[in-house]
Amino acid sequence: MLRAITIDDEWPNHILLKRAIEQNGQLEVVQQFTHPEMALEKIHELNPDVAFLDIEMPDMNGLELAEKILAMYGQIQIIFVTAYSQYAIEAFKVNALDYILKPVDGQELNRVVRKIVKRTSQKSPESAKEAHEFMPKGKILCLGDFEVYGKNSTQKVQWMTAKVEELLAYLIIHLGKPVDKWELCDLLWPHLDPEKAITNLHTSIYRLKKSISNEQVPLQIKSSSNGYWVELEECLIDYQEFERLSLDLLRSNQQSTGEKTMTMFMKAEKYYRGELFGNKAYLWSAARGEGINQMYIRLVYRMAEYFHKNQLIEQELEHLKKVLLLFPYEEKACILVMDIYEKLKDKPALMRIYQQYSQYHLKEMGCKPSLKIEQHYEKLLKTL
Numbered sequence: 001m002l003r004a005i006t007i008d009d010e011w012p013n014h015i016l017l018k019r020a021i022e023q024n025g026q027l028e029v030v031q032q033f034t035h036p037e038m039a040l041e042k043i044h045e046l047n048p049d050v051a052f053l054d055i056e057m058p059d060m061n062g063l064e065l066a067e068k069i070l071a072m073y074g075q076i077q078i079i080f081v082t083a084y085s086q087y088a089i090e091a092f093k094v095n096a097l098d099y100i101l102k103p104v105d106g107q108e109l110n111r112v113v114r115k116i117v118k119r120t121s122q123k124s125p126e127s128a129k130e131a132h133e134f135m136p137k138g139k140i141l142c143l144g145d146f147e148v149y150g151k152n153s154t155q156k157v158q159w160m161t162a163k164v165e166e167l168l169a170y171l172i173i174h175l176g177k178p179v180d181k182w183e184l185c186d187l188l189w190p191h192l193d194p195e196k197a198i199t200n201l202h203t204s205i206y207r208l209k210k211s212i213s214n215e216q217v218p219l220q221i222k223s224s225s226n227g228y229w230v231e232l233e234e235c236l237i238d239y240q241e242f243e244r245l246s247l248d249l250l251r252s253n254q255q256s257t258g259e260k261t262m263t264m265f266m267k268a269e270k271y272y273r274g275e276l277f278g279n280k281a282y283l284w285s286a287a288r289g290e291g292i293n294q295m296y297i298r299l300v301y302r303m304a305e306y307f308h309k310n311q312l313i314e315q316e317l318e319h320l321k322k323v324l325l326l327f328p329y330e331e332k333a334c335i336l337v338m339d340i341y342e343k344l345k346d347k348p349a350l351m352r353i354y355q356q357y358s359q360y361h362l363k364e365m366g367c368k369p370s371l372k373i374e375q376h377y378e379k380l381l382k383t384l
Contacts, residue, residue, distance in 0.1 A: 008054035055082040138218040138235040144273030150215040242271035328360040
């Protein structure tokens with residue numbers, strides 16, 4: 001059994017994390033620290049395999065602590081436990097293995113533990129058991145649309161009302177985090193008086209639970225006196241998997257892309273079917289959705305670099321054209337596609353892609369394309 005330590009300045013977080021680790025059964029928590037300095041003093045004595053670190057701590061934050069731990073004890077695996085996903089990139093910069101968002105979700109912890117075990121076992125290639133480590137019994141698709149499927153079902157759940165559907169979508173985006181009931185009322189029924197709004201919320205929660213039960217969707221709606229949250233069982237969420245894989249790939253941003261990395265790129269790319277919640281266009285999801293969009297665009301550019309380097313022109317063109325289909329304003333994608341058509345000596349295709357790009361700008365933005373892309377287009381035309 002692997003040995004673990006936890007470091008967090010708030011003791012209640014230790015209790016919740018230790019409980020989740022013990023339920024997993026593959027790690028043993030040998031010590032818990034509320035002061036980073038004490039952990040640094042004891043780490044050689046304890047000889048842990050993994051350290052779970054909070055990021056936001058007074059005096060010394062988790063990022064600084066991780067650098068010191070790795071300098072002293074380079075074999076340890078670092079897992080950050082944080083309430084803020086924006087720390088993920090910074091976490092990977094200090095060579096952390098992964099991160100978990102608070103409050104700690106059992107399924108997410110199990111994923112990270114599998115990664116820890118795989119890394120420490122140093123087995124290659126992966127065993128058949130590892131290759132099939134997780135077969136979800138349900139799935140929730142949020143990219144390109146919002147579709148929920150129950151156990152072993154190919155039919156998506158039909159919700160009683162649009163408000164019930166939006167309620168679940170909001171709870172899914174705040175997965176595992178309690179959402180205040182008045183926040184939900186303001187979101188879904190902003191123009192109703194409080195008494196009517198809270199009645200509607202209770203009715204919608206009842207209908208949501210009933211549909212989940214009838215359709216055997218492997219998730220639970222939990223509640224407290226102040227609000228509600230969602231807990232997953234064996235259920236895959238596409239945007240969650242996309243973000244997880246993408247953040248893993250960001251660690252190799254400055255490294256050359258090999259076949260193994262490309263396999264991960266392709267896996268992440270397949271999860272992306274379009275914008276978060278598709279044409280439902282919830283206003284509250286716009287910022288999160290834009291972050292996912294930009295992550296997808298960056299991934300495709302990395303894939304295009306690999307295809308270009310290995311002279312896989314068809315694959316490069318396919319993925320870049322998909323970016324333009326989803327994001328017709330993306331200048332870099334248009335330039336790269338035109339470059340490919342110039343190399344293929346396909347003047348009609350080059351002219352067509354530029355005309356489509358220009359028409360989009362005139363129709364949607366009321367302006368011509370930038371001088372940069374106009375000049376690049378004219379330069380390419382002269383070579384054909």
